[in-house]
Amino acid sequence: MKAPRIIKSVEIVANFEAIFHFGDGSIRLVDFKKAPLEGAFMRVQTDLVFFNTMHVRNGYVIWQGGLTIDSDFLHEHGK
Numbered sequence: 001m002k003a004p005r006i007i008k009s010v011e012i013v014a015n016f017e018a019i020f021h022f023g024d025g026s027i028r029l030v031d032f033k034k035a036p037l038e039g040a041f042m043r044v045q046t047d048l049v050f051f052n053t054m055h056v057r058n059g060y061v062i063w064q065g066g067l068t069i070d071s072d073f074l075h076e077h078g079k
Helices: 037-046 071-076
Strands: 007-014 017-022 028-030 056-058 060-062
Touching: 007 056, 007 060, 017 071, 028 071, 060 071
Parallel strands: none
Antiparallel strands: 007 017, 017 028, 056 060
16 A cells, blocks of 8 residues: 655645645646535535635645545546
């Protein structure tokens, strides 16, 4: 099993879009409106105030209330 990708920083650039800077030097733009999200993550696509609480803590993306998302998912669904 490979180690998860570490996220160095995130920059919210538009409604429901963010740029992620990964520890391996890669950069991905993710449009959360187009990402295949389910369950609790649906709020990330519909609630802009909640979306804007996104930040990086200890190499992982986290939202208000402790919701986290897999960094490999972000890397795979980014451009």
